[in-house]
Each structure stands twice: as structure tokens, then as C-alpha cells.
Amino acid sequence: xxxxxxxxxxxxxxxxxxxxxxxxxxxxxxxxxLRAPSALAIVILLxxxxxxxxPVLMVxxxxxxxxxxxxxxxxxxxxxxxxxxxxxxxxGSLLGTLGxxxxxxALSVVFGGIAAWxxxxxxxxxxxxxxxxxxxxxxxSPFVGALAWLLLAAPNSGIIxxxxxxxxxxxxxxxxxxxxxxxGVVFVMLLFYVPYAYLFISSALRNMDPSLEExxxxxxxxxxxxxxxxxxxxxxxxxxxxxxxVAVLAxxxxxxxAVLGLNTSFSPLAVEVYRAMTVFPSxxxxxxALGTLLFWFTLVGVYLYRRSVRNANRYVTLSARATxxxxxxxxxxxxxxxxxxxxxxxxxxxxxxxxxxxxxxxPFAITDLxxxxxxxxxxxxxxxRPDVATAFGNTLVLGIVVPTVVVLIGLGVAYVVVRERGRLxxxxxxxxxxxxxxxxxxFATGVLWLYVRTPVYATVFVVTIALIGAYMPHGARFAxxxxxxxxxxxxxxxxxxxxxxxxxxxxxxxxxxxxxxxxAWTLLFVFATREVNEAVILSGPKSRPLSVLAWxxxxxxxxxxxxxxxLFLTVVMAVGILFARVVLRAKLDSSNL
Amino acid sequence: MNNFRKVATLAxxxxxxxxxxxxxxxxxPTDQKTGSxxxxxxxxxxxxxxELTFYGDANETSLQKWTQGFTDEYxxxxxVLRMPGSELAQRFQQEQAAGQAQADIFSIADRVxxxxxxxxxxxxxxxxxxxxxxxxxxxxxxxxxxxxxxYFQTIAYNTSKVSAEDIAKIQADPLKAAADPxxxxxxxxxxxxxxxxxxxxxYGWSEGDGAxxxxxxxxxxxxxxxPLIQSSATLVQSLVQGEVSIAxxxxxxxxxxxxxxxxxxxxxxxAPTVGGYFSDAIVKSAPHPNAAKLFMEWATSVEANQLYxxxxxxxxxxxxxxxxxxIMSQDWYTAPDxxxxxxxxINDDAFLKASDAKGDFLKKWNGVFGYNG
Numbered sequence: 001x002x003x004x005x006x007x008x009x010x011x012x013x014x015x016x017x018x019x020x021x022x023x024x025x026x027x028x029x030x031x032x033x034l035r036a037p038s039a040l041a042i043v044i045l046l047x048x049x050x051x052x053x054x055p056v057l058m059v060x061x062x063x064x065x066x067x068x069x070x071x072x073x074x075x076x077x078x079x080x081x082x083x084x085x086x087x088x089x090x091x092g093s094l095l096g097t098l099g100x101x102x103x104x105x106a107l108s109v110v111f112g113g114i115a116a117w118x119x120x121x122x123x124x125x126x127x128x129x130x131x132x133x134x135x136x137x138x139x140x141s142p143f144v145g146a147l148a149w150l151l152l153a154a155p156n157s158g159i160i161x162x163x164x165x166x167x168x169x170x171x172x173x174x175x176x177x178x179x180x181x182x183x184g185v186v187f188v189m190l191l192f193y194v195p196y197a198y199l200f201i202s203s204a205l206r207n208m209d210p211s212l213e214e215x216x217x218x219x220x221x222x223x224x225x226x227x228x229x230x231x232x233x234x235x236x237x238x239x240x241x242x243x244x245x246v247a248v249l250a251x252x253x254x255x256x257x258a259v260l261g262l263n264t265s266f267s268p269l270a271v272e273v274y275r276a277m278t279v280f281p282s283x284x285x286x287x288x289a290l291g292t293l294l295f296w297f298t299l300v301g302v303y304l305y306r307r308s309v310r311n312a313n314r315y316v317t318l319s320a321r322a323t324x325x326x327x328x329x330x331x332x333x334x335x336x337x338x339x340x341x342x343x344x345x346x347x348x349x350x351x352x353x354x355x356x357x358x359x360x361x362x363p364f365a366i367t368d369l370x371x372x373x374x375x376x377x378x379x380x381x382x383x384x385r386p387d388v389a390t391a392f393g394n395t396l397v398l399g400i401v402v403p404t405v406v407v408l409i410g411l412g413v414a415y416v417v418v419r420e421r422g423r424l425x426x427x428x429x430x431x432x433x434x435x436x437x438x439x440x441x442x443f444a445t446g447v448l449w450l451y452v453r454t455p456v457y458a459t460v461f462v463v464t465i466a467l468i469g470a471y472m473p474h475g476a477r478f479a480x481x482x483x484x485x486x487x488x489x490x491x492x493x494x495x496x497x498x499x500x501x502x503x504x505x506x507x508x509x510x511x512x513x514x515x516x517x518x519x520a521w522t523l524l525f526v527f528a529t530r531e532v533n534e535a536v537i538l539s540g541p542k543s544r545p546l547s548v549l550a551w552x553x554x555x556x557x558x559x560x561x562x563x564x565x566x567l568f569l570t571v572v573m574a575v576g577i578l579f580a581r582v583v584l585r586a587k588l589d590s591s592n593l
Numbered sequence: 594m595n596n597f598r599k600v601a602t603l604a605x606x607x608x609x610x611x612x613x614x615x616x617x618x619x620x621x622p623t624d625q626k627t628g629s630x631x632x633x634x635x636x637x638x639x640x641x642x643x644e645l646t647f648y649g650d651a652n653e654t655s656l657q658k659w660t661q662g663f664t665d666e667y668x669x670x671x672x673v674l675r676m677p678g679s680e681l682a683q684r685f686q687q688e689q690a691a692g693q694a695q696a697d698i699f700s701i702a703d704r705v706x707x708x709x710x711x712x713x714x715x716x717x718x719x720x721x722x723x724x725x726x727x728x729x730x731x732x733x734x735x736x737x738x739x740x741x742x743x744y745f746q747t748i749a750y751n752t753s754k755v756s757a758e759d760i761a762k763i764q765a766d767p768l769k770a771a772a773d774p775x776x777x778x779x780x781x782x783x784x785x786x787x788x789x790x791x792x793x794x795x796y797g798w799s800e801g802d803g804a805x806x807x808x809x810x811x812x813x814x815x816x817x818x819x820p821l822i823q824s825s826a827t828l829v830q831s832l833v834q835g836e837v838s839i840a841x842x843x844x845x846x847x848x849x850x851x852x853x854x855x856x857x858x859x860x861x862x863x864a865p866t867v868g869g870y871f872s873d874a875i876v877k878s879a880p881h882p883n884a885a886k887l888f889m890e891w892a893t894s895v896e897a898n899q900l901y902x903x904x905x906x907x908x909x910x911x912x913x914x915x916x917x918x919x920i921m922s923q924d925w926y927t928a929p930d931x932x933x934x935x936x937x938x939i940n941d942d943a944f945l946k947a948s949d950a951k952g953d954f955l956k957k958w959n960g961v962f963g964y965n966g
Contacts (some may be wrong), residue, residue: 068683070690072713083950150830156779157835180821261831263823266965275786282679364856365834386655386670446686452691537680540695541646541672552675556652557826557847 013548051469055446062288080285096266105247112197120205133345146259148355153179197242204238291442359563378560395545404522410475432476440533458540482516638883643886649676649700682706694878697885707872717877723893739870742907744846749860754838772814780820783842795939849906
């Protein structure tokens with residue numbers, strides 16, 4: 001989650017390869033190495049203060065007001081903070097949310113880790129296809145994905161139940177699958193969170209020094225023992241990183257249980273935040289105070305994570321790109337794995353997308369395939385909207401500007417944190433991680449409070465600024481993962497030959513990092529295109545992206561049109577990814593992240 | 594139709610002239626400079642402004658189609674910003690307090706919010722020429738009028754999942770029917786947390802006017818059917834696809850379009866039901882004030898209300914518009930009796946107190962339905 005994580009770093013003896021040994025006793029060495037902050041660090045700090053600290057600070061200010069900041073009758077008040085922190089009203093919600101987040105993260109890491117091991121170590125047939133199927137759910141907003149699953153596997157009326165009943169001649173009350181249960185909800189949540197864990201862990205696995213696994217194997221340890229006793233400990237930083245990343249993201253999830261009608265024993269904090277903002281009478285200070293409550297827990301998470309990584313790296317080898325790890329021979333296992341991946345791809349990608357296509361072609365949901373009537377009316381309705389072209393333009397602006405700026409600033413953040421370190425580096429590390437700690441709806445409200453008096457308000461520019469802030473943690477995380485893999489001596493050589501830091505960054509670091517950065521760009525392009533929560537709060541009538549149109553359709557119950565826009569968005573993403581692949585030669589897979 | 598509109602516009606212009614002569618305040622358009630046809634002057638001024646921005650919380654597709662009627666008539670494009678009411682009110686207040694002049698027309702379902710905007714001085718005084726055709730009790734004369742039709746809460750059922758006999762029972766007493774054990778596992782309910790109006794619907798049954806007939810026991814009986822608890826947009830989807838056979842607390846405006854498309858759903862207005870109207874007003878800081886006035890004149894016309902009625906399928910609010918909707922000829926459909934609808938929950942102290950964060954109503958509902966929202 002934060003940037004001191006070193007995927008591909010092996011604890012233990014260096015083993016004679018060309019490596020640099022960094023002895024890093026926790027804390028101590030860093031403190032003695034205090035030096036004046038670099039100009040780059042100061043620039044990055046200023047950028048983060050504007051993009052991240054400003055809105056987050058506004059959230060804290062908003063929490064101690066009687067009404068939203070800026071309103072005429074507003075005054076200082078502890079009411080919201082008192083209610084959220086001390087009244088006890090939200091303790092159950094808080095515990096439930098933390099439990100759900102931790103459980104989701106743990107399961108995502110287990111499944112993502114197993115998938116990553118198979119896809120990087122075993123010659124699974126068609127593995128590129130399975131990898132694509134694994135990350136495809138990221139292209140859908142969780143809301144649309146959950147609706148698709150409701151249509152597919154609702155107990156009484158789901159497509160699977162209804163059609164298998166008549167095909168197999170079963171009773172009308174037979175329930176074959178039921179998504180509206182706890183395992184069902186967990187399953188749909190995992191579809192959206194396993195990809196993160198997979199991407200982080202598999203990139204670390206790919207870039208790991210293979211000599212240790214080989215040594216273990218030559219000493220007679222079997223595949224399983226090697227994986228458990230050598231690979232797993234080496235993956236600890238990546239596993240911890242993805243665990244915290246997913247846990248923090250999962251504290252913000254509420255649409256999936258809400259759509260699937262699951263009545264949990266608590267209402268997630270994110271739901272409380274959403275209600276405080278949307279249900280009359282709305283109460284922005286309460287929403288802001290709830291945002292700050294989640295913030296502290298994330299802060300603790302970041303701290304624990306940094307500690308855990310520091311201890312794991314007491315004796316660290318930073319090697320340059322090593323040779324590819326050798327494939328594990330599993331003659332039967334690889335086919336079994338392929339079968340598992342095929343089923344997973346069917347559930348995660350094929351079925352939801354087929355359902356979405358069906359939704360877009362039927363005026364209202366009919367789940368019995370014998371009665372289906374197809375029509376293109378939804379497509380024409382969306383197509384003839386007066387604002388669809390503007391929305392498309394706005395989506396393009398967001399899809400191009402946001403990932404580009406995030407990757408560039410993320411690179412700066414990563415450079416300062418990984419290479420320069422020091423106190424300022426730690427501060428920048430925390431600042432760069434904050435946005436995932438604040439629910440999107442609250443962060444966007446902070447941005448709104450900050451910019452409502454400026455001329456850029458209600459333009460697509462404000463939405464862009466908010467999304468850049470919101471995705472900064474992703475950008476910084478991806479860039480640092482790449483940066484850690486690059487041997488520092490290459491950069492030092494440039495500096496010794498008299499290049500300025502900026503020149504070194506552009507002539508040495510940037511070209512070497514290009515594959516990682518392009519992969520990060522592609523993934524962020526997908527996120528920026530799909531994002532709804534913040535865009536809904538901030539966009540004006542002329543600055544709405546496509547994702548907001550889809551959201552509004554969902555809210556008014558027009559699922560056909562929502563599906564049409566959802567598919568259209570997927571096409572936009574596919575074109576963007578194809579462009580990145582063909583023109584920029586960037587791959588959307590984990591090998592470069 | 595177009596000719597008819599022109600005649601109507603002329604008639605409107607004449608009416609405006611007459612009204613202007615009678616009133617001293619800023620009401621319908623007057624033109625001191627030329628003294629010529631004020632409507633023509635207003636149209637010219639509105640066209641010169643070039644566009645109009647409409648803030649509203651009604652169905653976005655309906656708002657776009659409706660305002661397109663204005664664009665077709667006068668060639669002035671309308672930008673619609675649609676958000677959920679509470680967010681819209683927050684956003685609008687933020688903008689107004691910050692001096693951000695964005696919105697020309699402000700429209701919102703929640704009347705308390707609209708009153709707040711009037712008190713804060715964000716709404717301008719304006720009386721459209723035909724304002725008299727709109728129910729006075731839903732208006733604030735000179736400020737806002739219910740130019741979009743009303744919407745009411747229903748209990749709905751899926752006709753492919755219930756028998757004719759069931760339908761008769763549901764039509765006779767929908768809440769009692771929802772408690773019929775034969776629908777166990779096939780009932781859906783909206784939760785009172787999703788809007789104040791839904792909260793009022795349940796309150797009306799359990800503690801309000803309907804408590805004598807129903808009371809909490811009737812809700813407990815529905816809860817015994819282990820209902821699926823979802824919010825409106827998802828619940829209507831569950832009903833249409835047949836996941837639930839009967840659903841409590843769906844707004845009729847969400848259902849009309851499904852019925853028109855041939856989805857197998859019908860609905861009935863329970864007693865007592867709750868409802869509301871959207872209030873429409875001109876924003877004081879409107880960047881396009883003349884376009885806004887022209888819009889109010891257009892929106893109060895018979896044609897504009899006919900258009901809104903045709904788009905949404907809701908009952909016309911303009912007293913000069915006849916209710917000629919297809920649905921009126923359906924046996925199963927009976928329009929809500931507006932005299933009996935509980936509109937005034939927004940001013941009912943007992944309800945407001947019970948349903949706010951400190952009150953016990955939501956907790957009680959959660960207890961009955963085993964819901965932990």
C-alpha cells in the first residue's frame with residue numbers, strides 16, 4: 001500500500017548474484033541520514049498538499065461545522081464529531097465494516113496469491129487468456145456487476161435458475177443457485193477485489209530472484225514445500241501490501257451487499273456516509289465526521305504496514321532484473337488449474353458480460369430465455385440523448401489527463417519515497433496514501449467545498465483534479481514497485497557524469513520505467529473512465545462523463561439504458577487498452593507493474 | 594400541433610399583457626422600452642441569452658424529453674443537471690452561498706428544501722401568466738409552482754406471478770395481501786431509510802391515520818413473509834424480473850414507463866398513501882433570467898403539461914389538461930384520490946420527530962423487519 005514495499009525483494013543471503021546489499025536496521029540508519037530536502041521533494045510535496053491535503057483538510061473542517069462549510073447559517077460545532085465518535089451509534093457499523101474489510105482482503109489475497117503462483121510458476125495452458133479473464137471485472141463498475149449477478153442468479157427469477165428449471169424439467173420452486181446469500185455476496189465482492197491482490201502479488205512473483213527457489217528445489221524440497229517455505233516468505237511485503245490496499249478499498253464498498261439485498265447484521269460505514277449525504281435531511285458534517293473516523297483506521301493500517309515492511313527488509317537484496325523464474329513442472333496439475341481458471345473466467349467475465357448485453361437489448365428484465373424479445377430501443381434512446389457527445393468528450397478528457405498526470409506525479413512521489421527517503425519522504429508517503437483512506441463521496445465533497453468559489457467550478461477540470469487526487473495512491477504504488485526493480489547504480493552513473501536530477505529522471509529512470517508506467521497508465525485509464533462516486537458530486541450539466549449517465553439511469557430504474565452505457569464504456573476502455581498496446585506497446589498485465 | 598402551439602403562444606402573450614397591466618410586481622413579461630408585444634420581447638431576450646440550465650431531481654430522461662419541448666419551440670437548448678434531491682439541495686445552496694451563478698430553474702420534490710431556498714433569498718419572485726391553473730396548496734404564489742406532475746407511493750405486483758384471484762385481493766387491500774402467507778419469500782419491501790416519503794408511508798400505516806386499520810401488527814404480518822429489503826430502483830427491477838411477486842413502496846412514476854413498455858406489472862395506491870409534487874422556480878442569480886422566465890411561461894402552458902404527462906405517464910397537474918392517459922382505461926388502474934393523499938407529512942411534527950435520527954420510528958421498523966440498516 002505505501003511505497004516502501006519491495007516486491008521482488010528477497011530476504012536472506014544475496015547468493016552471489018550482482019546485488020547490492022542494504023543493511024537497514026529499522027529506523028536508526030534513516031534518522032542519521034537527515035539531509036536537506038531536494039527540490040523535487042518540495043515540488044511533489046506542494047502538489048500533494050494541493051491535490052490531497054487540501055480536500056482532506058476540508059473534510060476535517062467540515063466535520064466540526066453545524067452545516068456544510070460556506071453556508072450562511074453555518075457555525076463551529078462539535079455535534080457531528082460527538083455523534084460519530086462518542087454516541088455509540090456507529091460502533092457496530094464500524095466494527096462490522098472493519099471485519100468485512102479484513103475478511104474480504106484476506107480472501108482476496110489468498111485467492112489472488114494462488115492464482116498468481118499458478119500463472120507465474122506453472123505452465124498453465126492459455127495463461128494470458130486466464131489473466132485477462134481475472135482482471136476483466138475491473139472494467140465494470142461494481143454496481144453494474146452486482147445488478148448483472150442479480151439478474152443471473154436470483155433464487156426465484158435468476159436466468160440460471162429459470163432456464164435450467166425448464167431445460168431439466170425441475171419443479172418451479174427449485175433453487176439451483178442463490179446469489180442473495182452471504183456466500184453469494186462474498187463471491188461477487190471477491191470478483192472485484194481478487195484482481196488487485198492478483199496484480200500486486202504476481203508482479204512481485206515475476207520479478208523475484210529465482211535463484212532461491214532453484215536452490216531449494218536442488219536441495220530436494222518439493223514444489224509445495226518450496227512454495228510455502230521460500231516463495232511465500234519472500235512475498236510477504238507484496239502480500240501485506242495488497243492485503244492493506246484491498247482492506248482499505250473494501251471499507252468503501254456498499255453497493256454489492258445493498259443491491260443483492262443482503263441484510264447484514266450491521267450497515268457498512270460507507271452506507272452511513274452515503275445516507276448522511278443523500279437522505280433528507282442531509283447532514284454533510286456527519287458524513288465528513290464519518291469520513292474522518294475511517295481515516296484514522298486507515299492511518300493505523302498504513303503505519304502497521306510500514307512497520308511490517310521495515311522488519312521484513314532487515315537484510316535486503318535489491319537486485320537488478322533477474323532471469324525469469326523457471327516453470328514448475330505440473331503435468332496434470334496445469335490442466336486442472338486451466339480448468340479452474342476457465343470456470344473462474346466464465347463466472348467473472350463471460351456470464352456478467354453476456355447478461356449485460358442481454359440487459360441492453362431487452363426493454364425490461366425477462367429472465368426466461370424462451371420469452372425474450374429483443375429490441376434496439378435502449379441503444380437508440382441513449383444514442384439520441386442531446387448530451388451523449390459531451391459526456392463522451394468528458395470521459396475522454398478524464399481518461400487521458402487523469403492517468404497521465406497521476407503516473408507522472410506518482411513517479412515523483414515514488415522517487416522521493418524510495419530513493420531519497422528521509423522525514424519528508426515519509427510525509428510524502430503518508431500524503432500519497434491518504435486519498436484511499438477517505439470515502440470517494442467525502443473526498444469529492446471536500447474538493448467541492450474547496451473549489452466552489454473558483455471559476456473552474458462545475459467544469460470537467462474540477463472532476464479531473466478530484467480524480468487525480470483520488471488515484472494518487474494507485475499511481476505512487478505502481479511507480480514505486482517499478483522503481484524498486486531498477487538498479488540504483490544506473491541513476492548514480494548519470495549523476496556522476498554531471499546530469500541534473502531532472503535530466504537523470506528523464507534520460508535514465510523514465511525510459512527504464514517505461515513498461516511499468518505504461519501498464520500503470522492503462523490500468524488508471526480504466527479506473528478514471530469507470531469512476532462514478534466523485535464525478536457525480538462534482539460535475540455540472542456540461543461536465544458529466546458517461547459513467548455518471550449510467551449511474552443516473554440506474555437510479556431511475558432504467559436498467560436497459562444503464563447497460564447500454566455500461567457496454568459503451570467497456571468499448572471505450574477496450575479501444576483505449578488496444579491503443580495503449582498497439583501504439584504505446586503497453587500491456588495490461590502484471591508483468592510490468 | 595405546431596400551429597396550435599403558435600395560437601396558444603399568442604393567446605398566452607395576450608394573457609401576459611393583461612396580467613402585466615394588472616400587477617405591479619415583477620410578474621409576467623413587460624417591456625418598457627418598446628411598449629410592443631412583451632412576449633415577443635421576452636422571446637427575443639431569451640434567445641439572445643442562448644441557453645438555459647435546469648436543476649432538478651425528477652427522472653433524468655423525463656426532464657430531458659420535457660425540456661426538449663421547450664428547445665423545439667424556441668430553439669433555446671436546455672442543460673439538465675439531475676441529482677438526488679438531498680444532494681441537489683446541498684449543491685445548490687453551496688453554489689448560491691459562494692456566488693456561483695449556474696442554475697436558472699430550480700426544481701425539487703422536497704418542498705421543505707424549496708421553502709428553505711425561498712427564505713434564503715435564492716429564489717426570485719415571478720408569477721407565470723397561467724399560474725392559476727396549478728393547485729394553490731402545492732404552490733407558493735409568486736415564487737414556486739408544481740409544474741411537473743405529482744407522484745405517489747404504491748404497492749405493486751407482477752401479473753405473471755399472481756393469479757386473478759390474488760389480484761382481486763391485492764386490489765381490495767394491498768397491505769393485507771402482502772401479508773398473505775402464500776407470498777412467503779416472494780414479497781419485497783422498500784426501507785424507510787431510502788426516503789422521507791417511504792418513511793411517511795410506513796408511519797401512516799403504523800402510527801398515523803392508518804393505524805386504526807393496520808397498526809404495527811399489519812407490518813409484522815408482512816415481515817413474517819421474510820421480505821426482500823431493497824431500495825426503489827432495485828426493488829422495481831426485482832418485481833419486473835419476478836424475483837418478488839408483490840412489492841411495497843414503489844413510486845408510481847417509476848412504474849408507468851415499465852407498464853407502457855409491456856412489463857408484467859400493475860399497482861395500486863394503498864390507503865393512506867403519501868405523495869408529493871415537484872416545485873419549480875426561477876433562481877435569483879440566474880445567468881439566463883429571460884430564458885428562465887420564458888421557460889416558466891412555456892412550462893405552465895397546456896401543451897407543456899400534456900407533454901410532461903405523455904412522457905411520464907403521471908396524472909396531469911394543470912387543471913386545463915384532461916387526463917387522457919391510456920392507463921385510465923385499464924380496469925386495474927384507479928388514479929389516487931388527491932384529497933386523501935397524505936402530502937402534509939413534511940409539516941407533521943409527530944412524524945418528523947419520530948423519524949429523525951433521535952426518534953424511535955426507524956429503530957422500531959428495523960426491529961419488526963429484522964433489518965439492520
